[in-house]
Amino acid sequence: MPVHDTPSPLLAVSGDVLIAADRPDYAYAPRRTPPRRRPGRFSPYRRLFATPGARAFTAGNFLARLPMGMFSVSAVMMIAGSRGSYALAGAVVATGLAVTAVVAPWTARLVDRHGQARVAVPATAVAVLGSLALLLCVRHGAPDWTLFAAYAATATTPNTGGMSRARWAHLFRDDPAARHTANSFEQAADELCFMLGPVAAAFLCTALFPEAGTLTGAVLMMTGVLVFAAQRATEPPTTPRTPGARSPVRLPGMPALLAVFLATGAVFGSMEVVTLAFADGAGHGAMAGPVLALQAAGSCAAGLLYGSARPARHAHRRLLVCVAAMTALMFLPLVAASTGSLAAVAAALLPAGAATATAPTMVTGMTLLQGVVPAARLNEGMTLAVTALLGGIAAGSAAGGWLAEHVTPAAGYGAPVASAAVALLLCAALTGTTKAPTS
Structure with missing residues (x-):
């Protein structure tokens, strides 16, 4: 049998490159590595629910x-x-x-x-x-x-x-x-x-x-x-309860934070009542529920997207930005109501809902509260915040209803604008009064 004096190619590995020992025509062949998968938008939520x-x-x-x-x-x-x-x-x-x-x-x-x-x-x-x-x-x-x-x-x-x-x-x-x-x-x-x-x-x-x-x-x-x-x-x-421990409501910064929750609740309560009155005045009372659902849908979507994003480092600055955005977006329903069109109000409520009480503003407010209240009293502190929110809803409902009845339903949308502005002023007063947690 003939002897083949041509040796088989020998491959040497150096780093990520395959080097052929005797074949200069393919001296460098890059090794194929699987592409890295970029984390998805909702990866943080998957990680959350992977917890036993x-x-x-x-x-x-x-x-x-x-x-x-x-x-x-x-x-x-x-x-x-x-x-x-x-x-x-x-x-x-x-x-x-x-x-x-x-x-x-x-x-x-x-x-x-x-x-x-x-x-x-x-x-x-x-x-x-x-x-x-x-x-x-x-x-x-x-x-x-x-x-x-x-x-x-x-x-x-x-x-x-x-x-x-x-x-x-x-x-x-x-x-x-x-x-x-x-x-x-x-x-x-x-x-x-x-x-x-x-x-x-x-x-x-x-x-x-x-x-x-x-x-x-x-x-x-x-x-x-x-x-x-x-x-x-x-x-x-x-x-166990520590003798002499202060109630969460008396902790430094807590009264101002509860005041922000109160004013934010007034935004939500007044918006709801005024929208009901506006829809009824426009002859479309049955559409009030779906119109308000748009505001809730915007808030829900904004909350989920906000949670999947990397937060800014200082929670107090985040709250200030969120409340400022809420105040600015509250003007959208007010302007839309001046046209007399329920469809225009509905279109304005979707982006307005993305910044109202239960979206980024409340998320950041709860984060700040967790930095103020000790872990042993956390549930009590959060319940106080919810109580303040409910009190604001009741007050906002009364104010919005009065404006809608005694002025006009369209003018009633001035109540959530005013409430948001008060929340912004109170939020600014929080500077230096709370321990701002960082992320």
């Missing part, structure tokens, strides 16, 4: 939180339909809100001191019994005072959103970027619940029977809290 137990407690919390947007609408439709008085229905709901403002911080303090599962489950059971008592009183024609007493019992409802935020803060106590993403997700979840809740309540009360919204809300809330409380592995540890 996160999906389970989030699912339970969502079930428990959805009725928050159902109960007031369900109560109004149930009482007004049975007693023929929207004034009575509104008074009952307003009384429940006032009692909640007093009771909720105490419930949150018990949660911080004794644990979420030990307090949230019995507190929710009392609230559910109050809702069912209201249903029975309406159904069987009980005296009006029983409606007030029954609805006041629902004030023990725990702040499920605050408990969820406290879990994220515990899980990512050493990761500010993850906490920013978690706060953004929670705000988007709040907005989604308050967007879907009234729609679900109105559908149930009209398609089935007047009490269906209240009954469904009670079942969902009790089920959700039981699922949430069962996830003990992610529950923050309890801290």
Whole structure:
């Protein structure tokens, strides 16, 4: 057999280059390396829910939180339909809100001191019994005072959103970027619940029977809290009360921060009432719900996008920028309303909603609050913020309603502009009064 004296090519590896020992025509052949995948826009959220137990407690919390947007609408439709008085229905709901403002911080303090599962489950059971008592009183024609007493019992409802935020803060106590993403997700979840809740309540009360919204809300809330409380592995540890410890409301910077939440709530409350009045005045009252949903959708989308972005380093500067943007965008509905077109107002509410109460402004406000309030009182501090927000909603609703009735519905959009401007001034006053956390 002939002997082949041509050797087979030998390849030597040097770095990322293959060098052929005897073939100069392909002396350099670059090694193929797989391309690096760029992280997606929502990678921070995937990382968030990769945490063991996160999906389970989030699912339970969502079930428990959805009725928050159902109960007031369900109560109004149930009482007004049975007693023929929207004034009575509104008074009952307003009384429940006032009692909640007093009771909720105490419930949150018990949660911080004794644990979420030990307090949230019995507190929710009392609230559910109050809702069912209201249903029975309406159904069987009980005296009006029983409606007030029954609805006041629902004030023990725990702040499920605050408990969820406290879990994220515990899980990512050493990761500010993850906490920013978690706060953004929670705000988007709040907005989604308050967007879907009234729609679900109105559908149930009209398609089935007047009490269906209240009954469904009670079942969902009790089920959700039981699922949430069962996830003990992610529950923050309890801290015994320290003698002489100050209430969160007395901490440096907290009063000014709560004032910002109060003014921001006024933006949201006045916008809602004025839009209802404007749609009714334009002869399209049935379209008020979908129009307001556009504002909520803009806020929800902005919250999710804000959470996926890398935040600026100083939380106080972020809050100032967010409130300034909110103030500027509040002029859009005011200008659109001057045209008299509901379609123009609807188009303006979408971008305006991207900066209003429950989007970047609230996300950053909660981040600042977590830097002010110690971990042992965090749920109480966040409940105080929600209470301030609800107080602002009530005040804004009254101011917007007065303007819409005594001036014009279009002029009523001046109320959210004024409220946003007050929030901006208060935010500027926060400089030097809070410990601004960095990300």
